[in-house]
Amino acid sequence: MKFYEVNEPYYALIKAKNDENAMTIYTDVVADDDGGLSEEITEVTEAYATIIYSRVNGEDNNVIPVKEVLEHLTNEEEMVLVIDGSLL
Template sequence: MEEKLMKFFEVNEPYSALIKARTKEKAMEIYTDTVADDDGNLSNEITEVTDLYSAVFHSRTVDHNGKQLSANEVFEQLTNDEEMLLSMDQSLL
């Protein structure tokens, strides 16, 4: 059975986030588990974005210590098979 390819999703409201998931539903689950509750508008606020957009966006991510991720960290996180939150609104850290 062929595994579904990862997609990238962006949320801007109520808090920004970049999520890697196989489906929009899974991306919404990751968002509500790690960023914020769904206020009823999450389905409208979450949009699929391109791989290139995600790479540029994620390359600007900083870790909990304010240090920018290395190119190797960005590449590994974008290409591994794990569904995950890639970045989120810095005000939540």
């Protein structure tokens, strides 16, 4: 799996097999593509994604447990890991 970050129009950290899948996940879950998404999406390292994801609060506003962070980062499921808080 690879990790992708989008900063505009809304922040998201996505785990996907490739950038095309990451863009599809972004448009399905976060926001529509206004034509500039391909320029806004960037691949980030696993270490960077791990640090960002481990610092995010979960649904109960508590830090996500390490075991859960590792499970989400290492399983084969494509997913949004972090989403802009204004969208929740």
